Amino acid sequence: MSIVTSQQLARFFEEFGKTEVTFNKQVLSATGLVAKNVYLKVLDRQWPCVVFSSSMTTSRVIVTVKEAFLTALRKANNRLSLRWCFKLTENPEPITFFVSCHSGGFTPYDPQNQEVQLLTLESIQRPPDDLIAILGTLLDANANAQRRKGERILVTPESMKKLGLESRESIITLNGAAHKGILRDLSFSGAKIITSGITEKAINSTVTVRIAKSEQSGELLLLGVIRRVDEVGGRKDIVAVGVEYPREPPMSYKLLINSYISTLRKTSVGPTEANPAAPDAQSNGSPLPAEKAASADKAAPPEKDAPAQEGEKVGPQK
Secondary structure, eight states: OOOOOHHHHHHHHHHHTTOOEEOOHHHHHHHTBOGGGOEEEETTEEEEOEEEEEOSSEEEEEEEOOHHHHHHHHHTTTEEEEEEEEOOTTOSSOEEEEEEEEEEEEEEEETTEEEEEEEEEEESSOOOHHHHHHHHHHHHHHHHHHHSTTEEEEOOHHHHHHHTOSOOEEEEEETTEEEEEEEEEEESSEEEEEESSOOGGGTTOEEEEEEEEETTTEEEEEEEEEEEEEEETTEEEEEEEEEEOSSOOOHHHHHHHHHHHHHHHHHSOOOEEEOSSSTTHHHHSOOOOHHHHHHHHHHSOOSSOOOOOTTOOOEEOO
16 A cells, blocks of 8 residues: 555545445455454453444444443443554554444344344544555545546556556466466556467457566456457567456456556656557547646557567467
8 A cells, every 4th residue: 555645544534434345355355454353342351353344434343242242331331442453565564553433233143143243333533544544545446446447557667666566567368378468558447468379369258367566465367358459560470459357357456556546646647548448448538637638648659559678578378
């Protein structure tokens, strides 16, 4: 997660303060929540719980409710704290913090076990900045994935740093055959990859795209559909393959794209283009603000793709 400024925190809280996030597998992975270190604190006792969902102002947790827990909650006048724990890739140690809450009531969660209840927690005060940053970054990525899905990012040494990529290398797998490729651009809704061994016959075929992030963050696996196959520099052995994602990409991928979008918001500069996937994508893509569009026109290369740079290998995976 990139550094979040005080202005961003204020915007996140204003725009997304009451928006609830369900902690499914993707969200758990994207946020780095350390579930085993999350618990409720009532008076001086700790009670294990599972976060079901949360906004910046309320949370719903699954907890086993026994008489001892109810007695402690009554003594505390329904006040308790929720301990959060997150392991972020940029921090060597997990971050932990408490959110002071008021019990908002119980709802049965498991019909087979009446002791398992869904407890609603209402924050007593503004939550810690860390929680606003983590949930806000997630919700901002979701919002931008809809608002700006047609804009694409040219993959350059500069943009790679902002995206958190260590390499332009990628792999397209088509009908079981792996093709090494070089990322040309990325967007929330698709990608363009320079590769070889793929022809126009592959248009509308389903493929998987692997993008390496780093040794710490691993790789991203994306399901896509080939929408375009264009020759590069007049060479039939090298092609630019436009891939469109038929459904929403993983949350970790949205965060990767949004990390670049966030830098645009801070600097108001950066080359982006329309969605590379569909033939009519340029007319349907989200428009750039005027100042960004002018910058992009100067920075973007001609529409005709350039050959792979010297030293970059394109070819079938061995």
